Amino acid sequence: MRAMLLGRFQPFHLGHARVVEHALEAYEGLVLIIGSATESYTYANPFTGGERHLMIQRTLEDMEARQVSIVSVPDIHRYGVYASHVADLAPPFDVVLSNKELIRYIFEKEGYQVESTPVFKRQTYAGTEVRRRMATGEDWHSLVPDGVAEVVDRIGGAERVKGLYAIERSST
Amino acid sequence: MRAMLLGRFQPFHLGHARVVEHALEAYEGLVLIIGSATESYTYANPFTGGERHLMIQRTLEDMEARQVSIVSVPDIHRYGVYASHVADLAPPFDVVLSNKELIRYIFEKEGYQVESTPVFKRQTYAGTEVRRRMATGEDWHSLVPDGVAEVVDRIGGAERVKGLYAIERSST
Amino acid sequence: MRAMLLGRFQPFHLGHARVVEHALEAYEGLVLIIGSATESYTYANPFTGGERHLMIQRTLEDMEARQVSIVSVPDIHRYGVYASHVADLAPPFDVVLSNKELIRYIFEKEGYQVESTPVFKRQTYAGTEVRRRMATGEDWHSLVPDGVAEVVDRIGGAERVKGLYAIERSST
Amino acid sequence: MRAMLLGRFQPFHLGHARVVEHALEAYEGLVLIIGSATESYTYANPFTGGERHLMIQRTLEDMEARQVSIVSVPDIHRYGVYASHVADLAPPFDVVLSNKELIRYIFEKEGYQVESTPVFKRQTYAGTEVRRRMATGEDWHSLVPDGVAEVVDRIGGAERVKGLYAIERSST
Amino acid sequence: MRAMLLGRFQPFHLGHARVVEHALEAYEGLVLIIGSATESYTYANPFTGGERHLMIQRTLEDMEARQVSIVSVPDIHRYGVYASHVADLAPPFDVVLSNKELIRYIFEKEGYQVESTPVFKRQTYAGTEVRRRMATGEDWHSLVPDGVAEVVDRIGGAERVKGLYAIERSST
Amino acid sequence: MRAMLLGRFQPFHLGHARVVEHALEAYEGLVLIIGSATESYTYANPFTGGERHLMIQRTLEDMEARQVSIVSVPDIHRYGVYASHVADLAPPFDVVLSNKELIRYIFEKEGYQVESTPVFKRQTYAGTEVRRRMATGEDWHSLVPDGVAEVVDRIGGAERVKGLYAIERSST
Numbered sequence A, B, C, D, E, F: 001m002r003a004m005l006l007g008r009f010q011p012f013h014l015g016h017a018r019v020v021e022h023a024l025e026a027y028e029g030l031v032l033i034i035g036s037a038t039e040s041y042t043y044a045n046p047f048t049g050g051e052r053h054l055m056i057q058r059t060l061e062d063m064e065a066r067q068v069s070i071v072s073v074p075d076i077h078r079y080g081v082y083a084s085h086v087a088d089l090a091p092p093f094d095v096v097l098s099n100k101e102l103i104r105y106i107f108e109k110e111g112y113q114v115e116s117t118p119v120f121k122r123q124t125y126a127g128t129e130v131r132r133r134m135a136t137g138e139d140w141h142s143l144v145p146d147g148v149a150e151v152v153d154r155i156g157g158a159e160r161v162k163g164l165y166a167i168e169r170s171s172t
Helices: A014-026 A049-063 A079-089 A101-108 A127-136 A146-154 A157-170 B014-026 B049-063 B079-089 B101-109 B127-136 B146-154 B157-170 C014-026 C049-063 C079-089 C101-108 C127-136 C146-154 C157-170 D014-026 D049-063 D079-089 D101-108 D127-136 D146-154 D157-170 E014-026 E049-063 E079-089 E101-108 E127-136 E146-154 E157-170 F014-026 F049-063 F079-089 F101-108 F127-136 F146-154 F157-170
Strands: A002-007 A029-034 A068-072 A095-097 A113-115 B002-007 B029-034 B068-072 B095-097 B113-115 C002-007 C029-034 C068-072 C095-097 C113-115 D002-007 D029-034 D068-072 D095-097 D113-115 E002-007 E029-034 E068-072 E095-097 E113-115 F002-007 F029-034 F068-072 F095-097 F113-115
Touching (some): A049 A146, A049 B068, A101 A113, A157 F101, B002 B014, B049 B068, B079 B101, B079 F079, C014 C049, C068 D049, C079 D049, C101 C113, D002 D014, D014 D049, D049 D068, D095 D101, D101 D113, D146 D157, E049 F068, E049 F079, E068 F049, E068 F068, E079 E101, E095 E101, E146 E157, F014 F029, F049 F068, F079 F101, F146 F157
Parallel strands (some): A002 A095, B095 B113, C029 C068, D002 D029
């Protein structure tokens, strides 16, 4: 059986890496879906789909995780067809790994098996926390895999997040 | 420098595999773009984006081609912004490998370097020829990598192409 | 079990009416999908979704066919998610009635049962024949239910089709 | 003259049923537009277009309200063309029944006559109140027609709304 | 009364310039709609919306035609709402100048007055003829206003058209 | 060098007029982009793209500002390709005039030069202030050019804004 893990990965962090490890032990393969692939340059979604693809690819190479497909999926803004939209763009999968209720609903409705994933320090290993630290200049390197940190540093990602945070705060 | 190769890969065949080999010798890495990712179930585009992703991933595993990113890109139906659309979804690349004039125009306009690729028996190793043979029941296995053949056989792909060919012919 | 019948109904004709009668005998209810709902003012698709809805509603009233839901569905231009798109907009159905291979593929793939429909003088009771007669000024009233003829006459539909045919011919 | 009533009908309730009764007394026919037809699986819009179509169809059958067309209309996210978008998908109508200022503006601008509808216990017979009761487990059956209650119960609709409410609350 | 003239202007030629002169004599002002504004880099539509805007603006400056609004309008692929789509993006107009039957239908349906325009050597002063000459290397400068010729020359437009023609011919 | 100024211009006010004056002194020409061109009939975006086009055109005529191109650009909801989207629809420009951080990011990323504009009583000459005064019935005529005031008065714009403000307030 092959598993699927869906996230926005803004950015991919050590909590995600743990779930990937878990999935590769429990299943034959993993499809990793980069959701909201065309969203970027907002505080909630600072990185482009391409940047996120690269961060994840680097990390999987370092993990020697070869049975993983990375697939970018733009939003379709229709929950009623979202599962079908993902299935159309992704290699086949049998099990959806998710702790999000909405994802569970949407994929169970289409007949997929849905499993919870082990949670690893949820408050710390979270995209919101990584972005908050980037915005405030605190340490965020320790929350992400080395491959992600390297890509973020190269593209000036932390500065971008700081700028986007300032934009968002000033517009409220 | 990293190269980019764009195709519909309906399906990925041995001609494509040669270009990948060439690219991996000449460049540090390769971004392989599956174009028209949401097109499927027509004679010209029989396979879904997800199916094509799987065919290519299998082949690259067999080739032990690790420096390749596979990225699905839906059509945006605007040549004027297509290069930007691809760049938004793909890891960064410097050189576009293409023998298609339109691709050359569109990416040169945005400042990319564009290079031709060596052509390998163009009449035989061509998507149109592979699909024609699937439609007529001739041998097509010899035109595609083993990983592709295996996926096509598992999903009943040749039968699908035969059916889609009949649909197209009857509607003209 | 409830059946689903999908067509463009440009316009709804006596052949369609026969299939509806057949479906209401064989199944508990029928969902009638007006496909390509936003296409109009071309020779192939002369009538708007709203006009087609009215033609069909009138006919069903005359047939006293009450167990029928009329649902307009715009094209989504992605065969891979089309079945899900229809299911999202339509009341539930179990069986798809269709003689078109592509419809069969698309819905069987999603687990629907697909049945053929009895064909009733296919050359005559066909949308293309009705439109051809409208374009040439031949009798078309005898090919459609009274409710359809009445609506077409009220909106000047035959003249519109004649005009659209002239446009199409002059542009080739 | 034919009237048009536009709503999201999440879900259709007894207040809506009263307006339908009123409209059928005052006008020759009614077009009932299910707005935001492709929205679903959020707390504000829990039910799919297809589910809402079925709820309304059942209710109209029980009311023996035959002069009503049910038409699903997806959002177009452009108020400037919304009236034209509705007119394209719906059978013709002359009068728009609405108490919403924005709807009045948009359709008056296009030359439609706009009339207010009698309001029937606005605080109670309201979609927000029905959904609130579903979310909290209070009685909601008494606020909707029997046909609606039956459909909601069959699809586990109240549980879905409860779940979606929890999702929304946890994400703020 | 203000007039509206709609075209793709691929490119704007002396026939168009004549119609503009005529319109400015007969009406108080003119709205010039650049249709299919996002189409470019095909043989039928070689120039981007921005390039066409510039060509027309230069020409109007040379003509000292100040009462003209230039408005780019992307296709909406729905004839049923096209008139409303144009009206939403354009300054108000009363009369539509067109010799195309489809445009007449679509705007008359929405209550606009539609007038024919004087035709000036239709075979010669035509976008298809200008593009054909660009493709074959024949004289095309004499068919377009100086402002257009200057812009086309600066962007290498004739070479682009020649290239796009070759692409189109080779793909058939 | 040609400059570009991007705004929603809801409505165009005297602060905008000052920036236009400044730009025409400092650069050879100006492209004025009406952003969010298809947004209208909300309190934040009350006027249609066409209405805004007319307001600006009138003002530029009064200013005798001839080297200005007015270009309406619908939103594309993808910051990653927005610069390319604008460049596709607009005549060429070299410098982007903007005090908005996000605009700076997006265009600098694509290689454009970005310059700040002189600010002229930012609290007063602001779209939000103009709309607030329209909503409350205070004097707003003194904040906009005469050409804008004239168009707003003719279309009943202040009343529309007042109505839209009431709608927004009641829905919160």
